[in-house]
Amino acid sequence: MRMDDQRESDNLEDRRGSGMGGGGGLRLGGGRLGLGTIAVALVASYFLGINPLTVLSMLSGGGGMPAVEQSAPPPAHKPPADDQMARFVSKVLASTEDTWNDVFRANGRQYQEPKLVLFSGVTPTACGTGQSAMGPFYCPADQRIYLDTEFFSELANRFGAAGDAAQAYVVAHEVGHHVQRLLGITDKVDGLRGRVPEEQMNALSVRLELQADCLAGVWAHHSQQGKGWLERGDLEEALNAATQIGDDTLQKASTGRVVPESFTHGSSAQRVGWFKRGFDSGSVK
Secondary structure, X not given: OOOOOOOOOOOEEEOOOOOOOOOOOEEEOOEEEOHHHHHHHHHHHHHHOOOHHHHHHHHOOOOOOOOEOOOOOOOXXXXXXXXXXXXXXXXXXXXXHHXXXXXXXXXXXXXXXXXXXXXXXXXXXXXXXXXXXXXXEXXXXXXXXXXXXXXXXXXXXXXXXXXXXXXXXXXXXXXXXXXXXXXXHHHHHHOOOOOOOHHHHHHHHHHHHHHHHHHHHHHHHHHHHHHOOOOOOHHHHHHHHHHHOOHHHHHHHHHOOOOHHHOOOOOHHHHHHHHHHXXXXXXXX
């Protein structure tokens, strides 16, 4: 990816090295959950792609997103000037800002740029305590994307999805969730929680994830048209990442079998298909 001459975003927050205190568990609702319960949630997140906060809510007997007591976030600072990975993430984020500002403006709306937080290990969020084992995630409550850049090493070494275009796809997918929130799609789906059968709710959650893949493709389309940063093989890297983190591929690798009813993000073919649909059309519609 040719991004050497691209600007960096002003919306990057670096919490790495700040540390985070805390007790022996998370408090959801009226009770404190122990580390063993949290471990179950993290395993579900790591191997199946399930939001660990959702699992914690289920294990605590709650419904929907849990109410979480959180400590104040540590002070953020700018990444070191020689941190090439942070600079790359910042440039990708800036590229999404340019694209979505233009797309929203063309439709008579104003885009609200999200923050992207770099952290190590754990960090407080408005959605609860963020853990590296969750992978990158978006918190709609504070409009922030949370990323431990060690995930990129995991993406390459464990899942076989190396390359800067694969990393950019991951960032763009999370920005896609922010776009969904601004368009009211996230709230509309969340409003159905508890009102429709669990199977239908899960199917809607999968559609949200596939739509975020499509929106990542829309970003790539417009950014390529405006800046021409894609090099030979970059699109293939992004599509390979979508393939390697498809639910069926992850389930085969971890359990040897595929359980479609437990999908959370969609199959590899679905993820690739929706990213390509966004990339080919460039249309939010």
